[in-house]
Amino acid sequence: MKEVRVGICGLGTVGGGTFNVLARNAGLIAGRAGCAIRTVRVATRTWRDDIDLGDIPFSTDIMDVVNDPDVDVVVELIGGYETARELVLAAIANGKHVVTANKALIAVHGNEIFEAAAEAGVAVTYEAGVAGGIPVIKAIREGMAANRIDWLAGIINGTGNYILTEMRKGRPFNEVLQEAQDLGYAEADPTFDVEGVDAAHKLTIMASASFGVPLQFDRAYTEGISRLTPYDIAHAELLGYRVKHLGIARRREGGIELRVHPTLVPQSHLIAQVDGVLNAVLVDGDAVGQTMYYGPGAGDEATASAVIADIVDVARTIQAGGQGRVPYLGFAPEAIEDLEVLPMEYTQSAYYLRIQALDRPGVLAKVASILSEHGINIESIMQKESEVHDGRIPVIILTHTVQERQVNQAIEELEALDEVDDQVVRIRAENFN
């Protein structure tokens, strides 16, 4: 039985988990892959006493892995953009397959990397980059292969989902963020997680694999959860909705929607029940309908599970004697369609609007008339005398689906009203039908 030899770059959380799982389940993994999968070299700058490398050679220079003629598969787990890019391109140039957990790298440099890999005839896989241990890239690129995927929506950042779950108990954002940092769920600088950048990386990748379009991270719309209040979360609940931080991609006539933002989802939908640090991705195909993939989106061994699944995929393909089997984005390069991401103003959504208005007769009529002038239909409206505060009363409106542009114009006019002296709160809503 031939063996497939792996070189691991980076021995942090995921790198350590990958090394350990490969060692612990070596026999079982060999049984599945049809050959042994052996770690033959490691490069790391973060030395870990808790990992026993045995007599496996290691160094602090990642290029030692890339240049080692014994290595068949380079596993890139160092993160970041530029060094990772150089590492991966060098590995490809040396004819090595690449497995990465680096969503930022793929979302930003994926087009260039896949082109180089296609030329060199090597695999580059990235399951671990999206939704951690959940095999959702496999589901999209292979399991959904019969379908025209119409849209997908995912809870793809565990930190954000943990914070929103806690905020449902009435706790403010800053307090929960602090707690998440203390628990190690959130980084010292939480921007990537709470402002949606991390989710936008993952969404960009899933969208391209779903629709067969080039990676366009710089065109993704990103809005975080830091300005959400327990007040709006509670009122969304009263309307039958739950607020989740979703990445949403949708195929539209002439382009695709690509957006990360807080979103009202029906409480009755399964995705509303996904709480805490867990992830879930909902994928809608024209043949299958809605499917959902749920599990841990982070963690050392959960992410390692996806890294190793990719390694086994590569090993099985090598064993079978074939070339790279599944195209990088799930579509043959010549089948990639040059569809652009639509500007945010042209996306479509329903909206939760909270208008802080003076408690005077006639205000509601003015609000309704502005919405109507912009073609915005109201699904629900909520205004409670008991909530008058400082002479102001919140008017909460849930609209039908409409173009973002129309809502922008309406909000501008609403904010210009004498009776409205605060910003209108706007949270998008999806009904998944």
Next chain:
Amino acid sequence: MKEVRVGICGLGTVGGGTFNVLARNAGLIAGRAGCAIRTVRVATRTWRDDIDLGDIPFSTDIMDVVNDPDVDVVVELIGGYETARELVLAAIANGKHVVTANKALIAVHGNEIFEAAAEAGVAVTYEAGVAGGIPVIKAIREGMAANRIDWLAGIINGTGNYILTEMRKGRPFNEVLQEAQDLGYAEADPTFDVEGVDAAHKLTIMASASFGVPLQFDRAYTEGISRLTPYDIAHAELLGYRVKHLGIARRREGGIELRVHPTLVPQSHLIAQVDGVLNAVLVDGDAVGQTMYYGPGAGDEATASAVIADIVDVARTIQAGGQGRVPYLGFAPEAIEDLEVLPMEYTQSAYYLRIQALDRPGVLAKVASILSEHGINIESIMQKESEVHDGRIPVIILTHTVQERQVNQAIEELEALDEVDDQVVRIRAENFN
């Protein structure tokens, strides 16, 4: 660009869906597969006016498909055991790859079929046989490849789940079954669905692919939902549980558990929220933890989605120039472990017990003492004076996890008590931790 040529056997619900989706999404599927996938022959006895075969040759003899030298992949959608077995073995003997949606065939004749296919060097895939459009076989055989899978549990029969969802409203089994038949969710003879045979077929397949053991359908324990009452379903809810018809497989020291039966699951667990005709499979791996796969478990195009995903897999492998890539059960034949299914008495579970006892002093003490003598610990107990009826009072007990054998013995002794003149109701319970 080469093409892969498909012959479809059976043009019923799934066959028709497969033909239509292959035709409708031909361009997209070719883009994903890297080559055109063309239906070149159809055999059907159930002629359908609503399907336009164009100039594709068809006949009523399935062997015409198997013997057609133009066919690369035989798609078996006729169902049943013996004819399907002959068809598939003949296709394999002719060197053709096989894609099937027939869970009964694989669960019962899979070992023989896979052996023949291995010898002939062809692929036999069966994603559509388990949980319809949900790519759960792919998740298990490929996505979880790093993991020692410890257990899995699934809602894998939509008819049964629909009935249980309706019974939660207090409706009796027979009334809901009739309705399900009227709606077309249940067959005229509902035995396969409501007695768990269909679920046991699917469970058998998932267990073998998860643990790397031979298919052992005849060893699966099967218990249906027809004897469940709205009373017990309501009382399970009071205890914080929901009743679901689950297929459960667990790897144990010295054997595997393989069982289909009504099961109490915690209301707070995501799988408890899966209602109606939908399916979901929960898979627990040592590295990744719990993941769940959710979607439609039946339907023409939903099942076709899985059939075509398998065809695309085969086409991608042919294109890549390799042999069958993923082993039939996810493990290389030499890695299949000869672990047997444990007799039901040696499986472990928690239990919901309802004892219909005479309302006399001292009865509870006798009940508790019998349980204690058999090493059965009580987690919750519920007895309400208001439920006395005909001088009898129900005692409802939720136990901790214990061996089935101990519970059998305790039930025997409970039923022998003078104060108990009715059968003890027993429903197993799982906490998924």
